[in-house]
Amino acid sequence: MRDHEEAAYTTMSRALLAGLLTPGTPLRETALAEVFGISRERIRKILQRLGTNRLIELVPNRGAFVAAPSLEQARSIYEARRILEGGIVGHLASSMGPTTMDQLKDHLAAEADALRRGDRAESVRLSAQFHMILAEATGNVFIMQQMQELVSRTSMLVAVYETANASQCACEEHRDIFTSLIGGDGAGAAKAMRAHLSLIETRLRPGAVAPGREATEMLKELWAAEQITPDRSTEKSP
Ligand SMILES: [Zn+2]
Structure with a gap:
């Protein structure tokens, strides 16, 4: 049961x-x-x-x-995420352990696979998880709590407003963030993260409900x- x-x-x-x-x-x-x-x-x-x-x-x-969710709310949510997650990856670039690196590598492979299979619900779920892995890697419970709420709200925004094939480039954007992170480039990772979140925001289509x-x-x-x-x-x- x-x-x-x-x-x-x-x-x-x-x-x-x-x-x-x-x-x-x-x-x-x-x-x-x-x-x-x-x-x-x-x-x-x-x-x-x-x-x-x-x-x-x-x-x-x-x-x-x-x-x-309204588009007004969407703007505030993405702004909060750019501030918070730019900080998270900037911090992680100099402090990330090999476990997190492996976890992220496996995760990117899973994202690519879901995309290939055209499983949209799974793609949305994995997209959210990528950001949560980064939040968890900080080991800070307050950051994790904030991120959990922001990521859940974003998943619904994407589900409601994003057109079916628009999430296709998200996978490559995650890879860009990962590349900066393993290179220890905090400023580059923060920039890639902020750009990624801005791009998701611009992909939202009010008419796509x-x-x-x-x-x-x-x-x-x-x-x-x-x-x-x-x-x-x-x-x-x-
Ligand atoms: Zn993402």
Whole structure:
């Protein structure tokens, strides 16, 4: 049952991160319980988790809604990220250990692979993770907390406003940052990071909001497809 709840959470977060659910759409517990075949209590837990990760908005007494970030918010979020992350990579260039270097190298390979497979939800997830690996490498819990919130909010912005193939160059931009970092060039890494974040910001398209689809219908389809392809669900051992 725990696996079932986890699978339902994964389906929902992937749909949200792929920009498949129209921003502002209500997500009703009863309908979702029916789609996923689990109790309303479990659905509520999933919604809480999605809310904590900023993929949906939880409004007291009104319920859950697909997050609908405004472009004004987007500007503030990217400005905060340029200031914070320019500082993070500047700092890391002179203090990064071999473990982080290996981790980043593996990560870039995974990003390239997701891009090749055309898996957009996975690309968005990995893009966010690249920035979190850098934040974690500082070993500073306050930086990590700030970054967690900013990165989650950005993932939804990208899902909602970015056109499907626009994220293609992001992978190379990450590589530029990495190259400066391994070269110990703090100023270069900071510059590459700020340029990267500015580029993502300019790729946001106010008109690119996903076409209206009924959220429940969409999730029902995705969930059904997920049940047919068992490779993503956890295998039970006898
Ligand atoms: Zn990035």
